[in-house]
Amino acid sequence: MHSLRFTAETSSTGVLERDFIVGEVTGVLWSPASGSDHSPLVLMGHGGGLHKKTPGLMARAHDSVTRWGVTVVAIDAPGHGDRPRTAEDDQARAEMRQAMESGELERFESISVRYSTSLAERAVPEWQATLDALQELPEIGAEAPIGYGGGMSLGTAIGIPLTAIEPRITAAIFGGGFFAHEALIEAARQITVPVQFLLPWDEEYVDRRSVLALFDAFAAKDKTLLANPGTHRNMRWVGVDSEFLVRHLGRAGTSPA
Amino acid sequence: MHSLRFTAETSSTGVLERDFIVGEVTGVLWSPASGSDHSPLVLMGHGGGLHKKTPGLMARAHDSVTRWGVTVVAIDAPGHGDRPRTAEDDQARAEMRQAMESGELERFESISVRYSTSLAERAVPEWQATLDALQELPEIGAEAPIGYGGGMSLGTAIGIPLTAIEPRITAAIFGGGFFAHEALIEAARQITVPVQFLLPWDEEYVDRRSVLALFDAFAAKDKTLLANPGTHRNMRWVGVDSEFLVRHLGRAGTSPA
Numbered sequence: 001m002h003s004l005r006f007t008a009e010t011s012s013t014g015v016l017e018r019d020f021i022v023g024e025v026t027g028v029l030w031s032p033a034s035g036s037d038h039s040p041l042v043l044m045g046h047g048g049g050l051h052k053k054t055p056g057l058m059a060r061a062h063d064s065v066t067r068w069g070v071t072v073v074a075i076d077a078p079g080h081g082d083r084p085r086t087a088e089d090d091q092a093r094a095e096m097r098q099a100m101e102s103g104e105l106e107r108f109e110s111i112s113v114r115y116s117t118s119l120a121e122r123a124v125p126e127w128q129a130t131l132d133a134l135q136e137l138p139e140i141g142a143e144a145p146i147g148y149g150g151g152m153s154l155g156t157a158i159g160i161p162l163t164a165i166e167p168r169i170t171a172a173i174f175g176g177g178f179f180a181h182e183a184l185i186e187a188a189r190q191i192t193v194p195v196q197f198l199l200p201w202d203e204e205y206v207d208r209r210s211v212l213a214l215f216d217a218f219a220a221k222d223k224t225l226l227a228n229p230g231t232h233r234n235m236r237w238v239g240v241d242s243e244f245l246v247r248h249l250g251r252a253g254t255s256p257a
Numbered sequence: 258m259h260s261l262r263f264t265a266e267t268s269s270t271g272v273l274e275r276d277f278i279v280g281e282v283t284g285v286l287w288s289p290a291s292g293s294d295h296s297p298l299v300l301m302g303h304g305g306g307l308h309k310k311t312p313g314l315m316a317r318a319h320d321s322v323t324r325w326g327v328t329v330v331a332i333d334a335p336g337h338g339d340r341p342r343t344a345e346d347d348q349a350r351a352e353m354r355q356a357m358e359s360g361e362l363e364r365f366e367s368i369s370v371r372y373s374t375s376l377a378e379r380a381v382p383e384w385q386a387t388l389d390a391l392q393e394l395p396e397i398g399a400e401a402p403i404g405y406g407g408g409m410s411l412g413t414a415i416g417i418p419l420t421a422i423e424p425r426i427t428a429a430i431f432g433g434g435f436f437a438h439e440a441l442i443e444a445a446r447q448i449t450v451p452v453q454f455l456l457p458w459d460e461e462y463v464d465r466r467s468v469l470a471l472f473d474a475f476a477a478k479d480k481t482l483l484a485n486p487g488t489h490r491n492m493r494w495v496g497v498d499s500e501f502l503v504r505h506l507g508r509a510g511t512s513p514a
Contacts (some may be wrong), residue, residue, distance in 0.1 A: 196496060201473075201482070212469070215484070216458075224496040225458070225484035227472070239453060239481040241496030 004133035015065045022133045025126045026082040027075035028052050030061045031139070038143040040070040040249035041134065043127065043162075043169070045148075045155025047177070048116065049093065051081030057151065064149065068251045071140065075130055077154060078122045088118075105205070113181045116157040123158045124165070131168060145249040148172035150198070153232075157184065164190035171248035172196075176203050177232050180214035188217035195220045196244045199227040200235045261390035272322045279390045282383045283339040284332035285309050287318045288396070289509070295400040296509035297327040298391065299502060300384065300419075300426070302405075302412025304434070305373065306350065308338030314408065321406065326509030327502075328397065332387055334411060335379045345375075365462070370438045373414040380415045381422070388425060402506040405429035407455070410489075414441065421447035428505035429453075433460050434489050437471035445474035452477045453501045456484040457492045 002023035009018045016033045019026070032039070042064055046054050052074035061072040076082055079089035092115035099108035134140050148159045150173035163172045164187040172191070175198040178184075197215050201208070215225045228238050259280035266275045273290045276283070289296070299321055303311050309331035318329040333339055336346035349372035356365035391397050405416045407430035420429045421444040429448070432455040435441075454472045458465070472482045485495050 199482075221486060222495060223486060225456075225482070226496065227482040229478060229480060238479060239483065239498030239501060241498070244496060 001132055002129055003136060004130075013062070013066070015062050022075075022130050023126075024083065025075050025130060026052070027073060027130060029071065029073050029134075030058075030065050031071040032065055032069050036069065036071045036139050038139070038141055040068075040246065040251065041140060041144045041146045042070050042072045042149035042245060042249075043131075043146065043159075044072055044074045045151030045159050046074065046077065046080065047152055048112075048154040049080070050154075052076045053081070060149070064245075068246045070246070070249070070251065071144070072149065073130065073134060075123075075126065077119055077158065078126070079119070108205070109179050113179050116154055116178070117181070117183060119154065120158045120161050124162045127158070127162050128166060131166070145170055147245045147249045148174075149245060150175055150196075152198070152200075153177035160184055160191070161187045163193065164188070169193065171245055173198070173244065176200055176211040177206060178211075179206055180210040180217075185214055185217045188214055189219055192219045192221075194222040194244075194248050195224070196241060197223065197225045198237065198240065199225060200230045200232060201227045202229055202231050204231050206232075258389055259386055260393060261387075270319070270323070272319050279332075279387050280383075281340065282332050282387060283309070284330060284387060286328060286330050286391075287315075287322050288328040289322055289326050293326065293328045293396050293509060295396070295398055297325075297503065297506035298397055298401045298403045299327050299329045299406035299506075300388075300403065300416075301329055301331045302408030302416050303331065303334065303337065304409055305369075305411040306337070307411075309333045310338070317406070321502075325503045327506070328401070329406065330387065330391060332380075332383065334376050334415065335383070336376070362462070366436050370436050373411055373435065374438070374440060376411065377415045377418050381419045384415070384419050385423060388423070402427060404502045404506045405431075406502060407432055407453075409455070409457075410434035417441055417448070418444045420450065421445070426450065428502055430455070430501065433457055433468040434463060435468075436463055437467040437474075442471055442474045445471055446476055449476045449478075451479040451501075451505050452481070453498060454480065454482045455494065455497065456482060457487045457489060458484045459486055459488050461488050463489075 004020050004022050007019045007021055011033050014033050016031050018029045044057055046052055046057055064070050064072050079085045095111045135142050146168045148163050148169050152175035156174040157178045159174055163169045171194045173196045195218050199211055261277050261279050264276045268290050271290050273288050275286045301314055303309055303314055321327050321329055336342045352368045353365055392399050403425045405420050405426050409432035413431040414435045416431055420426045428451045430453045452475050456468055
């Protein structure tokens, strides 16, 4: 088992930000500067081609830490952020870009599904190793409730298979923006913890029916679909149940409702 | 123009309940017992075969009055509640029951659409006359912001054409449980005020695609679809944006955000 090594630390507006490494995985932990004794741990995923400190992800992380006192962790997916890119990464990205530019949506879909499935196969055990290492930290331990805090597209393509096999995750937020291929639907069928699912209604790359079939597949009795008008990169979320995770995980110093 | 005549008055747990008549229309007004000076007015519709004081509707009305200080009005649809049933009403209901019992879903749909369209054609001007009369009351006046507060099935089949042509309604909640026939979709295309749309995901009488097409049709830039697992008569709403109406209408004594 790899242990966790902190590599940098900064603090601003009440939020402590610590970069870390677990094995080859680069990650970041945001927690209340005032301390975080076994407070809920929220895992956040980034979108394809992005990284663990993408502005939108950081904004959500800071908001969660300051509003609810939870701890948030994000890691770079393989070939993303501070991690080395392999020839396979470069080739897949070049092919996706080319397919998109020439308007070959089916080819884009097939490369995207193949590449993301390969990424998810590597990322799921990396998330599990990261959780193992985080639970060794005294302020987290085995007591901190754990939820998957979302991320569209790649964050969901990784989060769904992770949540399907990881019993430590007890509530999850997923989102659209990714092709719901058969393996992903199969994984969704294994998920029984509460799910909140965010759908950009006018998503231009992914057939809406495919994403609705994914929501349909979750075995969770407590699942909510929320759709707002907007496209893949241009969303304005309205009416979201922002208390979803803390309701299921509890907030710092409290038990779940 | 018909004026409004109060016919009964009771009060409990801070909510004043006043039955009224406008012309032939029987209605009920719930308002804060402490007074309601130009506070927002929320119109609520009941489901098919039900009436203005259906328990679920009353619970939502009481909750809205006590939490937000708004005034809530409900009226009986033609042939419903305290209003006389015509031979047409009895025949349509008997035919719908028969079609349902014999499993003829297409026939059920066609009778239900025809009957509800006829009810909506009568109910829309009744709602408008009721609004005219309510605005003559000093505590409501022309200043009270007005929203449509929902109701599944018939409440939506009436609420959509009403909101499409009634400029006094500035935000609306609708729901599934009703066939989205072409006239209803056409009316939805006229609606530009903010919409919250509630969808029982496992609705057994209505094709989900039909309801999603209805959500798609709203011209509103600010529209939210929220789906939870559940059937026509067995729903548990989770994650609903309960502040939707007060955010757009304001609450008692405040301006909208």
